[in-house]
Amino acid sequence: MIKTDVIIIGGGSTGCGVARDLALRGIPHCLIEKGDFAAGATGACHGLLHSGARYVVNDSEAAAECISENMIMRKIGVKCVEQTGGLFVRLPGDSKRFRDMFLKSCEQTGISAEVLSPSRALDLVHNLNPSLEEAIKVPDCSIDPFRLCMLNITSSQKRGGQILTHNRVIDIIKEHGRCVGVKVQEESTSEFKEIRGKIIINAAGAWGDNIASLAGSTVPMTLSKGSLIVTNHRLTNMVINRLRPSSDGDIIVPNEAVCLAGTTSITVTDPDENEVDPAEVDIIATQAQQLLPEFGTTRLIRTYAGVRPLLKADGGDDRKISRSFKIIDHKNGMFSIMGGKLTTYRLMAEKISDRVMEALGLKTRCRTAELPLEGQEELSGYPLSKRLKTMENIVCECELVTTDAVERVAGKIGTRRIGDIQHRTRLGMGPCQGGFCTYRALGIMQETGKMTPEESRRILREFLQRRFKGIKPALWGDQLREEQLIESIYLGILGMEQEQ
Amino acid sequence: MSGSYDVVIIGGGISGMMAAVALAEKGRKVAVISKGDPVCCFSTGCIDVLADGDDPLNGLGSLPDNHPYHLVGEDAVAKALELFRDIMSEEGMPYVGDVHVNRRVLTSLGRSKVTCLVPETMEFADFDPDEYIHVISFYKMKDFYPQYITSRYTNADYSIFDPGVITTAGIAEKFENRPFLEKFIFWLRDLDIPEGRIAVPAVLGRSLAGDVYHQVSAGCGRKIFEIPTMPPSMPGLRLFGGLKKALLRKGVNLYWGRGIYSVEKLGNRIEAVTLASAGRTTRVEGKAFILATGSFVSGGLQAFMDTVTETVFDLPTYLPGSRGTWFNDDFFAPGHEIEKAGIRVDSSFRPVETEIDNLHVCGSILAFSEVMKHRCGNGMAIATGVAAAQACGGLV
Structure with a gap:
């Protein structure tokens, strides 16, 4: 049994942010995550550090939170935030009235917004639709959500925080009507463990209501699925938004070597619903092409979907629901935090940690906005030349990951999961989407004795199926060629169709 | 250089x-x-004819009626395969096997793949599972892990040699270096491997496979065979190299690394194609043309969001349904609908629904060929290539 003060359920950006916040205030805590970090909406979003401009017209509260957090994250997260800047592009036919409201709201909210003529906009992003009417420059950035979670966790682990990934909460232990702990089950060993604490924070995102129900409570939420497409290369160095009320396919975000285009918004009932419908892909691709015509001929390497945990709406359009957040005190030792954005994760963590301090009768103040994220000094950032220097024995050619890196990560965290390696090294995140390197990484892992050859083959099989699911909705053009090549390798050369 | 030919073939694949x-x-x-x-070049170098059944030729009859093999006929398929064998033997890269017998080769994951004709370096790859097998691997070779094979067989073990490089192509190149080869043979002999067979990833030379292979087998005194690897696959490269040498020896003119820039038509005939190149353009004139540009991977067909087009002549293309139906949900179930896409032809391999008289089509660009589903890729390429040649031979 583990004893601690605060139990955090959920290893998304909010949960990881709470772990860091509590660690910096000296509060013992234990974070429990059923998969790996950033496995829900955090890792399935478009990696945009909002300036707030997207929400400024209809949701000024969320917009104000975004811009203030945006400025903080630039300071504290130099190595996981890329200060790209963003453009809101108005195309022929887009409402001029909305544009006027947009500019007025930006001014009121304190979001810097500079109006650019078409030629000045094209100077910044040469492949924009040349028939644009104008563009408005805002301080959008891109952010690496996996890295963000890891860095937050570093602060926690440095101060004795206990982190249990791949552990699922199966029960909440109550005594005299109060939540006093949780029962968890480890994913691969199926072993049970009990964790006792004074307070439970439910930061389970889209799974929040499922967790609350274990304690006999509810969290009113609307679940909204958003789908995205990954391009084969970086089409733009700035975030490109469409200047119009939020709708499908109005954003393109550069992220390391690729771009992410999205999103859609479809109400769902199941937090595990992450199928991408080919029709959604068509919508996103068609819309993105209006912003960047080159998108029409670009290879699309993957699709994915995440489920946004939004505050409960009374029917109607998911997009009209506020992106602000809310804390619920269940009055039984459990707090739930819901809604919000990746951009505002730190603020959310601060607010709920304040509530925890109050409940514990302690007064140490929040310091997460002042101190840089720890562990960044070890990160290379993206300069390729720097990475290439020390490279030998590369297994993932797209992201330049070496045999040593795979062996090191597998050894350090003792993992048997390919996803853990991918999130920590970026193996398989590039254009081939793990088509070549996953086979190698698994080969290395079984060679080091971390897993048997049989396990390794099974994981490879599961990986290829999962990969195919992500690629299938956008299979045409060059990606279809690549896919048929991958098929001929695994079925034709390696004979995997008989594996079962 | 511009030129005028009896037949101009577009596409330098097997077909x-x-x-x-x-x-x-x-x-x-x-x-x-x-x-x-x-x-x-990405393939195993083996010639799959048809994976179903023990006799691939006998199985042709059970293929769907619209499969291109039916246009060739069983006897002509057998003759085409024999022609292929003769050519590869002439180039010093003999293929072994019987066109009436399917055989197995071992894969890098320890599975077996069904095929028909194999390079001589894989002659002993079809082995009895009870027989002892010793896998040779290379230190940190990134595309080969011997445990995948030894874990599947009760009577197997492996040894690791350090060649100083970790890529398939890099190791293969080293094997063409005599001192390296001698050192390897010496090491192998010293292992004192028990009676049985020796398996080695396909790195025994980039192009000189025959020489390297025979020296290694003679050196260790065991039956030895190669295991095809992920691309870059040496047996695939050797297959291509062998055929290319044969073309040059027979006086075929090669325009390599050149795409088609424009097509000249006169009435119902294609007169010439112009090739894209730096400087002045190259005009290639022909009495007849053969289109052998392959399917999607090689770029003969191109898929868009909801259509498929043929990339050289914009021929009418068969498309199996809308995009939602192109692929199965299961990655491992071979035979996605999209494999049926391609050019439909008449009995003399001329595209249907066109007015062109002097164009013939062969290889995996043919509609309904479904090469992954039937495992007939290289065999069908050979058979339809030779058949299309015969069909247009009468024209010129």
Whole structure:
């Protein structure tokens, strides 16, 4: 049994942010995550550090939170935030009235917004639709959500925080009507463990209501699925938004070597619903092409979907629901935090940690906005030349990951999961989407004795199926060629169709 | 250099090259135009004819009626495969096997793959599972892990040699270096491997496979065979290299690394194609044309969001349903609908629904060929290539 003060359920950006916040205030805590970090909406979003401009017209509260957090994250997260800047592009036919409201709201909210003529906009992003009417420059950035979670966790682990990934909460232990702990089950060993604490924070995102129900409570939420497409290369160095009320396919975000285009918004009932419908892909691709015509001929390497945990709406359009957040005190030792954005994760963590301090009768103040994220000094950032220097024995050619890196990560965290390696090294995140390197990484892992050859083959099989699911909705053009090549390798050369 | 030919073949894959060989042997003046090296370089180098059943030729009858093999016929398929074997033997890369017998080769994951004709370096790859097998691997070789094989067989073990490089192509290159080869043979002999067979990833030379292979087998005194690897696959590269040498020897003109820039038509005939190149353009004139540009991977077909087009002549293309139906949900179930896409042809391999008289089509660009589903890729390429050559031979 583990004893601690605060139990955090959920290893998304909010949960990881709470772990860091509590660690910096000296509060013992234990974070429990059923998969790996950033496995829900955090890792399935478009990696945009909002300036707030997207929400400024209809949701000024969320917009104000975004811009203030945006400025903080630039300071504290130099190595996981890329200060790209963003453009809101108005195309022929887009409402001029909305544009006027947009500019007025930006001014009121304190979001810097500079109006650019078409030629000045094209100077910044040469492949924009040349028939644009104008563009408005805002301080959008891109952010690496996996890295963000890891860095937050570093602060926690440095101060004795206990982190249990791949552990699922199966029960909440109550005594005299109060939540006093949780029962968890480890994913691969199926072993049970009990964790006792004074307070439970439910930061389970889209799974929040499922967790609350274990304690006999509810969290009113609307679940909204958003789908995205990954391009084969970086089409733009700035975030490109469409200047119009939020709708499908109005954003393109550069992220390391690729771009992410999205999103859609479809109400769902199941937090595990992450199928991408080919029709959604068509919508996103068609819309993105209006912003960047080159998108029409670009290879699309993957699709994915995440489920946004939004505050409960009374029917109607998911997009009209506020992106602000809310804390619920269940009055039984459990707090739930819901809604919000990746951009505002730190603020959310601060607010709920304040509530925890109050409940514990302690007064140490929040310091997460002042101190840089720890562990960044070890990160290379993206300069390729720097990475290439020390490279030998590369297994993932797209992201330049070496045999040593795979062996090191597998050894350090003792993992048997390919996803853990991918999130920590970026193996398989590039254009081939793990088509070549996953086979190698698994080969290395079984060679080091971390897993048997049989396990390794099974994981490879599961990986290829999962990969195919992500690629299938956008299979045409060059990606279809690549896919048929991958098929001929695994079925034709390696004979995997008989594996079962 | 511009030129005028009896037959111009567009596509330098197995099908196009076999068509070229067949025509050159009949004394025709032939040119082959290719955008680049073909996809057979990525293949195992084996000739799959049809994976179902013990006798691939006998199985042809059970294929769907619209399969291109039916246009060739069983006897002609057998003859085409024999022609292929003769050519590869002439180039010093003999293929072994019987066109009436399917055999197995071991894969890098310890599975077996069904095929028909194999390079001599894989002659002993079809082994009795009870027999002892010793896998040779290379230190940190990134595309080969011997445990995948030894874990599947009760009577197996492996040893690791350090070649100083970790890529398939890098190791293969080293094997063409005599001192390295001698050192390897010495090491192998010293292992004192028990009676049985020796398996080694396909790195025994980039092009000189025969020499390296025979020296290693003689050196260790055991039956030894190669295991095809992920691309870059040496047996695939050797297959391409062998055929290309044969074309040059038979006087076929090669336009390599060149795409088609424009097509000249006169009435119902294609007169010439112009090739894209730096400086002045190249015009290649022909009495007949053969289109052997392959399917999607090689770029003969191109898929858009909801259509498929043929990339050289914009021929009418068969499309199996809308995009939502192109692929199965299961990655491991071979035979996605999209494999049926391609060019439909008449009995003399001329595209249907066109007015062109002097164009023939062969290889995996043919509609309904479904090469992954039936495992008939290289075999069908050879058979239809030779058949298309014969069909157009009468024209010139």
